Structure formats: structure tokens, C-alpha cells
Amino acid sequence: MNSKILIVEDDKPQAKILGDYLRHKGFDVSCALNAAEGKKLLEERIFDLAILDWKLPDEDGLSLLKWLKEKQPLTQVIMLTAFATVERAVEAIKGGAYHYLTKPVNLEELIFIIEKALKELRLVREVEKLRAQLKELSPPDVPDIIAESPKMKDTLRLVAKVASTDATVLILGESGTGKEVIANLIHRLSPRQNAPFIKVNCAAIPEGLLESELFGHEKGAFTGADKAKPGLFEMADGGSIFLDEIGDMPLSLQAKLLRVLQEGLIRRIGATKETKVNVRIITATNKDLETLVEEGRFREDLFWRINVFTIRIPPLRERREDILPLTQYFLDKFSQKHQKTLQGFSREALDALLSHHYPGNVRELENLIERAVILTEEGEAITLEGFPLPMKLQNEKKKTDLFYTLPLPEAVSLLEKDRIKQAMEEAQGIKTRAAELLGISERVLRYKLAKYGLAGED
Numbered sequence: 001m002n003s004k005i006l007i008v009e010d011d012k013p014q015a016k017i018l019g020d021y022l023r024h025k026g027f028d029v030s031c032a033l034n035a036a037e038g039k040k041l042l043e044e045r046i047f048d049l050a051i052l053d054w055k056l057p058d059e060d061g062l063s064l065l066k067w068l069k070e071k072q073p074l075t076q077v078i079m080l081t082a083f084a085t086v087e088r089a090v091e092a093i094k095g096g097a098y099h100y101l102t103k104p105v106n107l108e109e110l111i112f113i114i115e116k117a118l119k120e121l122r123l124v125r126e127v128e129k130l131r132a133q134l135k136e137l138s139p140p141d142v143p144d145i146i147a148e149s150p151k152m153k154d155t156l157r158l159v160a161k162v163a164s165t166d167a168t169v170l171i172l173g174e175s176g177t178g179k180e181v182i183a184n185l186i187h188r189l190s191p192r193q194n195a196p197f198i199k200v201n202c203a204a205i206p207e208g209l210l211e212s213e214l215f216g217h218e219k220g221a222f223t224g225a226d227k228a229k230p231g232l233f234e235m236a237d238g239g240s241i242f243l244d245e246i247g248d249m250p251l252s253l254q255a256k257l258l259r260v261l262q263e264g265l266i267r268r269i270g271a272t273k274e275t276k277v278n279v280r281i282i283t284a285t286n287k288d289l290e291t292l293v294e295e296g297r298f299r300e301d302l303f304w305r306i307n308v309f310t311i312r313i314p315p316l317r318e319r320r321e322d323i324l325p326l327t328q329y330f331l332d333k334f335s336q337k338h339q340k341t342l343q344g345f346s347r348e349a350l351d352a353l354l355s356h357h358y359p360g361n362v363r364e365l366e367n368l369i370e371r372a373v374i375l376t377e378e379g380e381a382i383t384l385e386g387f388p389l390p391m392k393l394q395n396e397k398k399k400t401d402l403f404y405t406l407p408l409p410e411a412v413s414l415l416e417k418d419r420i421k422q423a424m425e426e427a428q429g430i431k432t433r434a435a436e437l438l439g440i441s442e443r444v445l446r447y448k449l450a451k452y453g454l455a456g457e458d
């Protein structure tokens with residue numbers, strides 16, 4: 001079916017030139033000479049793309065753009081203006097326009113942009129359709145991925161659905177949330193599962209090396225290149241490549257990545273010819289790509305290309321239902337790795353784990369448990385002692401918070417007990433010394449030790 005285009009332009013000859021040209025190119029074109037006529041047409045049918053003049057007799061194009069985006073959010077819009085200014089361009093893009101052109105319109109440029117916009121629209125519609133179908137799906141059961149919380153279950157549904165397509169996926173999430181785990185799962189659930197899955201951390205490879213790592217080089221391409229070497233894209237042919245920390249990719253390489261995404265073509269350093277590769281691209285970042293685009297550190301065209309299908313992994317503190325199952329999973333994993341049988345966790349240790357904030361997300365929890373497994377003696381339970389100091393302190397703070405809710409007699413007793421315990425520790429169990437530290441007689445100390453059940457501690 002031919003794509004439907006609406007032109008809203010009050011300059012009749014200009015509207016005719018555009019309309020005839022686009023019809024000739026095979027589009028189904030409707031024209032309106034003012035905003036009111038345009039709105040009427042938009043009420044009647046759905047357009048794939050609209051070309052709006054900035055200055056219309058009855059309304060300015062920008063407010064028509066807003067109206068249109070509310071009615072038909074997916075319709076791609078190209079704004080036309082006689083005076084190009086950066087402010088206008090920004091306003092148009094912010095208002096949801098796909099592109100912005102100055103008059104007189106260069107028809108070749110126009111058709112190029114229209115085709116690009118329509119291609120993106122097809123992708124967006126496909127994704128919308130997928131999302132709509134999602135709700136009916138049950139999440140895949142993957143034994144090595146813990147997803148008990150409703151948010152993670154939704155994420156896995158999304159993963160299962162997108163895995164079967166060839167769509168480029170962008171995974172967003174704080175550090176340690178499991179972006180690599182999800183990228184790997186997309187590959188494992190995809191038809192490419194038996195081909196390579198190659199992971200590249202764009203932030204970890206020095207800028208000078210990244211290009212040759214990704215695209216390879218020919219013999220003699222630079223000093224030290226004594227042999228030709230295929231790049232990771234070539235090695236991933238038929239499979240998937242996972243570009244982690246994509247926000248850190250240098251601008252010069254972003255242009256080359258765009259070429260792979262658009263045409264599937266790569267060129268080794270020093271090569272004269274380009275090579276075709278068939279690679280599914282999965283990217284991830286914990287940075288705000290939109291800000292990087294605004295700051296000119298990330299190409300906008302690349303941003304749109306990789307942002308076709310986005311999967312957001314929530315931080316662990318927003319899916320607390322996962323903490324306990326993850327804790328059990330890591331306890332089993334590390335007990336096996338370090339060949340230990342442990343008696344689970346003490347009440348206090350478990351409380352500390354469940355109430356922790358996890359700025360480092362799943363990775364932090366994983367490291368916490370491995371450390372505790374190593375520190376705990378065979379056959380014992382993991383206690384607070386197995387955790388690093390900040391966790392213990394946090395637990396102390398919780399105790400303090402609790403302290404301020406107690407009735408006075410209980411608060412006084414608690415304080416007295418803690419202080420006596422501490423003095424006994426400091427005096428290494430010698431009561432005369434502890435009594436001295438506390439400024440009380442040994443007789444009174446003995447009485448209080450018995451009262452608080454601390455008598456056995458000498």
C-alpha cells in the first residue's frame with residue numbers, strides 16, 4: 001500500500017510542485033491550504049507523514065504540529081520554513097518533528113528524508129505491535145536468571161519477544177543491573193543462538209585500538225600491523241555483537257558504526273574494499289544518551305538507529321522482590337564454588353541484606369555474598385560479620401532509628417546493656433577493670449550483667 005502523505009502549505013504553486021512530485025514518486029498525497037483544512041483531513045484518516053509549513057494563514061505550523069502529534073503520535077512530520085534558525089529547528093524537533101527543511105525545498109533531499117522517516121516509522125510500528133502482543137506472553141523460564149519481581153518478569157517478556165526479530169536493541173540500566181545478562185539472553189533466545197555472541201566494552205578498549213578491534217585491519221595498515229586481522233564484526237558474522245558502554249564510543253567510530261547499521265558494511269583499516277557482514281547489534285549504556293546527543297558527544301542519527309527497541313532494566317532497589325531469590329541463588333553458587341556447606345544467614349544478616357539500598361545493584365549483592373561465603377567458617381551461618389563495614393554501620397543506623405521509637409525505660413535499658421557489653425569487651429572480660437571504666441562498683445556490675453543476661457560472657 002502506498003504511504004499516505006499530507007501537505008499543509010498555503011503557497012499554492014509550492015504545494016502543487018511538492019504534491020505532483022511526491023505523487024510521481026508513488027505516494028498517496030493529500031493537500032491542505034491552511035491548518036483548519038489540514039486538521040479536517042487528519043480527523044478523517046491516518047497519515048504516515050505530514051509536511052507542514054511553519055507559517056500558515058490561520059495558525060502557526062508549530063501549534064498544528066502539537067495538535068497532530070496528540071492525534072497521530074506516530075505520524076512523521078517534516079517542517080518547512082522560509083527562515084532557517086537554530087532555535088526554530090530545535091523547537092520543531094522538540095515538538096516531535098522528524099526533520100526540518102528550508103524553502104525552497106531541494107526535492108532530492110526531501111525524498112531522501114521522507115524515505116528515511118518512513119523506514120523508521122515501519123520499525124516503530126513493528127515495535128508497537130510487539131509491545132501490544134507482549135501482555136499475553138508468559139515470561140521465559142531461564143534457570144540462571146532470577147526474575148521474581150513483576151518488573152523483571154515484564155522485562156523478560158520483552159526480551160523473549162524481541163529476541164526472535166533482528167531488531168537492534170538498546171539496553172538501559174544502572175551499572176550492575178544485569179545489562180550483559182539480558183544482552184546474552186537476547187542472543188540465546190534468538191535464531192542466531194548457534195552463531196557467535198561477541199561482547200565489546202567500548203569504554204575499556206583504548207580509543208586508538210577500538211577501531212582495529214571492531215573493524216580489523218589489513219597487513220601494513222599501520223606500524224606493527226604485520227598480519228591482516230579480522231575485526232570483531234567479522235568474527236560475529238551470522239551472530240550478535242554486544243556493544244557495552246556505547247555512550248563512550250568515540251565520535252569518529254560512531255560514523256562507522258552507523259554504516260554497519262544502515263548498510264551492513266564494514267571496512268578494515270587500510271582496506272580499499274568494504275565487506276558485508278550480517279550481525280545483530282545489541283548495545284547498552286548507563287549514560288543518558290539524550291544528554292550526550294545534546295552535548296554533541298553522541299551522533300543523533302546513530303542514537304535513533306540504536307534506539308529502535310529499548311529495554312530498561314530497573315535498579316535492584318525498585319524490585320526488592322528479587323533480593324531474596326538472588327541471595328539464595330548466589331549463596332548456592334558460591335557455596336559450590338568455594339566448596340562449603342553453610343547454614344544460611346542469621347536473622348540480622350538477612351535483615352541487612354533485605355534493607356540495603358544497593359547502589360551497585362545485582363553485582364553488589366553478588367560480591368557481598370561471595371565475600372561472606374569466603375569469610376564464614378564451614379558449617380556456620382553467615383552473620384553481619386561477613387559483611388563489609390558500611391553494611392554493618394547501616395544496620396547500626398537502623399538500630400538507632402529503632403531506638404528512638406522505644407519507651408524511655410526500654411531505651412535506657414538498651415543503652416545500659418550496650419554500654420556494659422562494650423566496656424566488658426574493652427576490659428577483655430576482667431570485671432574490676434570494666435567496673436572502673438564504667439565508674440560503678442564491681443558488685444553493681446555483677447548485678448547488671450546478670451540482669452541483662454551478659455553474665456556468661458567472662
Ligand SMILES: Nc1ncnc2c1ncn2[C@@H]1O[C@H](COP(=O)(O)OP(=O)(O)OP(=O)(O)O)[C@@H](O)[C@H]1O
Nearest residue numbers: 144145146174175176177178179180181362363366
Ligand atoms: N537477574 C539476574 N539473575 C542472576 N544473576 C544476575 C542477574 N542480573 C545480574 N546478574 C549478575 O550480576 C552481575 C552483574 O550483571 P551484568 O554484568 O550483566 O551487569 P551490567 O548492567 O552489564 O553491568 P555494567 O553496567 O557494569 O556493565 C553479573 O555477574 C550477573 O551474572
